[in-house]
Amino acid sequence: MRRYTVKDWLQVHALERDTVLSVLDAIRLGEPSREGEYSKALEIDADLAWQLCAKAVLSAMPVLEADIVRIRDHASRRFGDASAPITSSFTLDNGAERLPHLECPYSGTAGGLLILAHEFAHAVQIVASDGKFIPPMTREVCAFLGELMLIEHVRTGLPSYAEALLAAWRADTATYLGEDADALLSDLIRPNAAYTYRWNYPVARWIAGCIWGADDKELVLRVFTGRVDAPELIGTFCKKLSVDPINPLPPFPLSASGQMDAAQIYRQIGAVALLDLEDWQNKAQTSIQEYYAFLLDAMREGHMFIKLDDAQRPAGYVTWDYGVHEGVALTHECAPFGDEGVLHDALVDHFSKATRADSFRSAQAAGQPA
Known part of the structure; x- marks a missing residue:
């Protein structure tokens, strides 16, 4: 089985390493607070949460109503319970003829609700892109946009939950733009570093925030339907980034004696x-x-x-x-x-x-x- 590397990851996204380094330099300047009620329990069971995620995405992208309703009503999903626990969440692409399958260990917390919104958005992207190959970073942009759609929907429809969801978003962001960004930066200086999926999170999180902040509904639709790539997304929002790449090398240890030993x-x-x-x-x-x-x-x-x-x-x-x-x-x-x-x-x-x-x-x- 082939072992994928940094070079492969950059190639599949049509990105230059220096471009990613510049983004990391910008997004790591200030890390969000980890404070908040990430594990706050919400009075929403799994089925109601599923419906809420569908409403949020439908409210943000009404043009995709047919796809969203099909997923809401007919996509197979499993949330797990004490007798059959689920340890990780994922969305499985079953091909063009079948709807995706979702698994999510929904916990009834603010963080759990965001995870469900994340996976629901993955499913919408799979169906809306109609069989196109979408690189993993762009897929994660869609999933993060799904989380933001939920937060916006809850802010207006269920304001009592908004604070907890925002706290959960900030806590996750601290990880994506903190530990994950540091790990990606460290691996980028090693062209043969083994691929890990978490490389996709830092830049995708930044792009999703930029798109949502710009309130560009057409761009949101283009991302979900696979009509925009990572270089264009980064180029749209990188005007304030440093032109020069950051220096990822370790400090040079100076001789204690000052002599050239x-x-x-x-x-x-x-x-x-x-x-x-x-x-x-x-x-x-x-x-x-x-x-x-x-x-x-x-x-x-x-x-x-x-x-x-x-x-x-x-x-x-x-x-x-x-x-x-x-x-x-x-x-x-x-x-x-x-x-x-x-x-x-x-x-x-x-x-x-x-x-x-x-x-x-x-x-x-x-x-x-x-």
Whole structure:
């Protein structure tokens, strides 16, 4: 059985890694509060909850009434009980000839009602998209929109439940934009990281919130019927996102002694290799022997400068050589996170400090004041 990876996940959604990194950078700036009555019991049994979810989606998308009513009245579903418990929720696509099957461990709580709305929206998307392949992230956008439809419907029809549902939404959002976003960010720097379904949640949650906030009913319909893809959805709402991708690399540990010991040399080699893999230019494509020789030569000659950002993460590096007439000539530069100008400024400052240090040492050797 094939093992799917980050590369596969990006490809199936037609997304560039840097685009996803930019979204994660934006949505992780502020995490929602986890406070609230997530487990508050509601006086709604499973059948009534099912009807309520149908009403909410029908109110938001009346043009899909025929599909919604078919699902409400004829789709098979199982909510579980003490004799036959259900541990997870899912919606099974049975193909174009049959309605989806839903399973949901409905608990009678605010969180449980949101889960049911989530699965009901999955079923509507399956039927409304009429057999089109919908990538998982877009499917989750639909499901999250279904939750928002329920919250909006309850706000106007059953206001006494609105606070508990909003608390449940915020608690889930804290997980999607917190732990799930962190996990996705960590895996994105490893092209062969094994696929996990939770990668789909952070960006989908953000997109669903953006669509709902824009009150774009036509776009909602296009998402459910499979007439819009992830790049278009992100492009619609990413105008305020950072143009440059964030730096996912770990902080660079500095030597306690300040000296260039063997461990520090290997750390520098590792940092440079990670930067080249991020940049994915010529240096990341060379043979190991050639690449190692290039690094070792630059470090031996002192012709390498690694720029660290404010968090002490490697942000870029430059190597150079000295020509006979033209002075310093850069032989390679790598700034994968869009900081070319900052890298150049830091290099100039590095040369300036090195020149002052050389002058000081020369003056000391000559017995003159520096």
